[in-house]
Amino acid sequence: MARPRKDAEGVCARQRIIDAFWQLLQDRPIHEIVVGAVADTACCNRGTFYYYFPDMDALAASAIREELFADDALARAMSGILAGGDAKALMRSLSPRRIRRISLVMRAGATRTVEVAVREAVHARWQELLCDEGDDLAPAATFAIQFMVGGLLGYFSYMLNADGAIPLDADARAYLGQVAHATIEAVARAQGMQPEEVKKRLHCRAA
Secondary structure: OOOOOOOOOOOOHHHHHHHHHHHHHOOOOHHHOOHHHHHHHHOOOHHHHHHHOOOHHHHHHHHHHHHHOOOOHHHHHHHHHHOOOOOOHHHHOOOHHHHHHHHHHHHHHHHHHHHHHHHHHHHHHHHHHHOOOOOOOOHHHHHHHHHHHHHHHHHHHHHHHOOOOOOOOHHHHHHHHHHHHHHHHHHHHHHOOOHHHHHHHHHHHHO
C-alpha cells in the first residue's frame, strides 16, 4: 500500500485517527465505532486509515496502549505496590487526562483490552528487573504476579467508577500488604532469589 501523502502542517494522520477514536468514544460504545466514522472525524480517507491500522481492533489497542504507557508510570506504580508500597501511588502516577481516558474506555466496553495491556506491561517490567537478559520469569512467578495484578486492576476499576473517591481503610491496607508479601515470597521462590533481593530490585526502580 502506498504511503499516504505527508501532511503539510498540523497533526499527522495517524495521530488524527487516534484522536478521532477518543472523540467518538465519548458518545458511543467501542463496538459501535466504525472505520468510516473514524476516517470522517480524522479528515482522512479509508486508505489512510488502513495504511496505519489493519482494523478497528488494532486502532483501539494502539490508542489504549499509547495512552496507558506513554511512559512506564503505571507499570512502575503497580510494581511498587506489589513490593509493598502505597496503593494510592497507582492513581498519583496517572495524569487527569489519562485517568479520564482509561475510565472512558473501560466504561465503553474495552476493559479486557486495558487489562491485557496492563498485565503485559507489568510482566515485562518484572522480567526486566528480575531476569538476566533473554530469560523469562518462571511460570510460578508469572502466576503470582498476574494473580496480584488482577486484584489491583479490580481496585483500579472500582476507583475509576467512583471518580477516584474510594479510600483504602486500615483493614484493606493490611490485607493488601499481606497479599503483596505473599506475592514477593512466591516470586522469590520461583526465581531462586531471596525476598529482600526481589523487593530491593523493585523498589530501586519503582520510585
